[in-house]
Ligand SMILES: Nc1nc2c(ncn2[C@@H]2O[C@H](COP(=O)(O)OP(=O)(O)OP(=O)(O)O)[C@@H](O)[C@H]2O)c(=O)[nH]1
């Protein structure tokens with residue numbers, strides 16, 4: 311019996327181009343592949359990710375809506391946007407609207423996720439491997 | 446919004462709280478056809494009871510029999526299971542298991558973008574259901590490994606034959622697993638992390 315065969319839609323990926331040195335000549339940290347999203351975007355706030363960690367900065371003010379108060383109560387300890395959405399039973403996009411309001415009011419802090427990028431961060435991967443080996 | 450401020454307040458149990466030192470999280474996506482074991486895998490390695498998050502997708506109608514010329518919009522709710530593994534006091538890993546129709550996964554903004562990588566769970570009884578998602582991952586440059594979930598009544602092909610049927614290049618790891626077992630799920634994740642690590646050495650991660 312032979313299995314069905316996949317027809318690859320795209321040609322095999324090109325061999326990677328040689329690593330380009332960072333702007334300004336010397337590569338400061340050639341090992342970074344994963345970066346904290348939006349960390350170096352000037353001014354503009356990074357979009358909220360499923361795994362952005364949200365932490366309350368204050369108790370709910372009297373003006374807070376019930377939804378805002380619920381978020382503040384939940385994220386006394388860091389909690390991902392995905393977890394908030396699950397516990398409050400709100401779709402992800404509704405959750406991000408709510409958190410954006412709280413960020414604007416400076417009632418919560420957002421800790422940006424680590425995302426895949428074009429330059430490696432081996433130490434992060436090694437940390438994850440060590441963590442998994444302990445499971 | 447259907448949040449109701451009732452007495453039974455939903456929320457993490459005390460032991461589910463992350464430490465205040467938690468600085469950043471990363472995510473991995475588990476994909477595969479219906480009933481292949483995605484939810485089981487999330488549950489077997491997660492430190493929290495698996496949770497579900499939803500998103501509402503709106504898509505312009507694309508029905509071929511739509512001869513009224515109307516721009517019909519259809520809204521679909523896509524739910525996703527996820528779990529969590531604390532790696533260190535600073536770093537948290539989330540696993541997302543994508544159920545339902547594959548064409549919606551890629552409409553969920555930010556699900557694959559930024560994911561460290563993906564696990565494609567494959568059931569050898571229905572190999573072809575994973576073809577489309579593999580193509581899409583390749584197209585987006587999301588690195589993935591293939592895990593063959595061994596169901597008792599599934600045909601067992603030699604791995605090289607499966608590799609060639611899936612048109613997998615040599616460097617992409619393919620492993621057999623039983624995701625009901627925590628150790629087996631963990632080993633799949635380790636295979637993915639080692640593969641990502643090897644990509645950083647060859648510089649071929651896009
Ligand atoms: N023998 C065997 N059974 C498994 C394995 N993984 C999952 N199952 C069983 O397969 C069934 C479906 O598993 P799920 O984890 O719900 O699959 P899923 O991919 O989340 O399914 P959908 O969300 O419906 O697409 C369950 O009854 C599991 O107990 C496995 O590795 N080996």
Ligand SMILES: [Mg+2]
Pocket residue numbers: 483484485526542544
């Ligand atoms: Mg499922």
